[in-house]
Amino acid sequence: MSSKTIAIGDLKVGMFLLAFHDAKQKIAVKKPGRVPSQQVIDKLINDGIIEVTVDFERSTFTTKIEPASWKRDKSKLVAFDNEITRAHRLLKESKATVNKMLENVFAEQAVDLEPINKAADDIVESLSNNSDALHSLSALRTKDAYLAEHSLNVGVLLATFGKYLGWPRSDLAQLIVGGIVHDIGKTRVKLEILNKPGRLEPEEFEHMKLHQVYSKSLLNEIENLTQMSREVSTMHHEKLDGNGYPLGLKGEQISEVGRMSSIVDIYDALTASRCYKKAMSPAAALKIMMGLSGHHLDSELLKAFILCIGFYPVGSLVELSNNLLGLVWESNEDDMKKPLVKTFYNTQYNKYYEVKMIDLATSNLTIKRGVNPFEYNIDIDAYRHQAAN
Structure with missing residues (x-):
């Protein structure tokens, strides 16, 4: 069955509306159809609607972005030369925090979320001060530290993306935490496969895919980890057409956080050097990703991501x-x-x-x-x- 009742706060532009629910009763929609604008949603909320029934198969989801909303008031920014000094120290400290977390996981010790949350809050503050400073340094890479640097960069990019979409500061910190832990399951992958300097054989790739299964159990052991942070990890390999893993989720079964995470994870992986490949330029990476638009990646979110970072991002x-x-x-x-x-x-x-x-x-x-x-x-x-x- 494709219809489902959801909270009014989860209703989005493009969803196919079948019925309203106020505090007393269910009200059938006279002319079922897709929600055309945010104004319609706001009116339903003002009219006391608390739930709606949606036909997900007939829904088309879009993310409407107003690029001007990303423009910064430069008079309120911290001077670039001042913030880049702070950003350099912050990245060094944050990488040490991520490495410590990975060491604990490798040693089957508990993960302390407090220093990770502290790092996330500091990164959000730096992005608010002057995001160019942090981005100009985040491209610094070392091949033997890929897992830690990739995890941190995914968090920074997700927070940048979320900031562009107008998400609140508390959510940005959760996105960073999610990025830091998103590949935690790779600590359980065989090292000879994880670090193989070449294309994986089919059976090796199947083993690599298990990192998503390992991640789920490891995340369950981290106290006070939010659902948003979990979704970064558990959904970043899912695809809109259902051909992703680990669950083969399809369409709206993948949350917005999951869709954003898939975009950011692929982008950072393509623009990083590994023992088996050279880094791509951001423009080349985005060109490849545009070919995945619609069936693998959310096309509207991908457009928004490109608007957010540009074809020539800071640091490129x-x-x-x-x-x-x-x-x-x-x-x-x-x-x-x-x-x-x-x-x-x-x-x-x-x-x-x-x-x-x-x-x-x-x-x-x-x-x-x-x-x-x-x-x-x-x-x-x-x-x-x-x-x-």
Whole structure:
């Protein structure tokens, strides 16, 4: 049966409405149909409706995003140079917290949620102060620390995404915690499979997929872990068409948190180097993800994610029209194609140049392309460190 009664607070634009329920009775809808706008939902709430019956098979779900809602009042931001020093320390401390959690899980010891919650609150504060600072450093990677760094980055990206969608601060912290624990089950995967420098054989992949099963039992042992944080872990490998795992959930069986987590998990995995693959540029990763839109990933949420981070996110490597190579340093919400870029290398002459900040908003230069980090044999991360020293 495709119909289900849900709380009015869970009603979303696009759901196919069959009936209302107030405190006294069920009221059939004269003309059943999809909810056209948030205004209709607000009116139902004001009219005292507490529950609604929805036909999920005939529902079409969309996430309406107003990009202007993401624009920041720069006068209220902490200065970038000040916040990046804090962000550098925060990332170092947060990685230590994640590593400690993983060590405890490997040793079959209890996970203490308090330091993880503290790290999540500090990250939310830094994102509120000036999110560019944290993002400019979060691309720092080490291949032998992938699990910890991937987990932390998923949390940071989820919180950034949630902030873009207008979620409250308390929810952002839960998303970060969820990202930190989302791959906790991989601590029970055979190391030779987890760290295999090549494509997994079918039977090895089946074993790898068990990390989702392991995660469920491990999460149950963490006291006071919220449902939202759990859903980041338990749903990030589910697909809209039902071909995901571990449960093969389909469509609206996957919560919004689960859909967001799937997008963020794939993006961070594609843009990270592993022992068996090189990192992709954000633009290349997003192009692949757009091919998964609709059947694997939620198309509207994916569009929102792209609007949130841009094709040239802070911390990514780009080549300008004058052949200078640099890192996207600060974002420009008025025009995502014209950020502040920290240049340091000339691709025409294959030589380092004096570090120079170029604000594309006030320059005739443009971004020629996003660049894969491995394309040039240069120490890119050294230029991320510079501002933090």
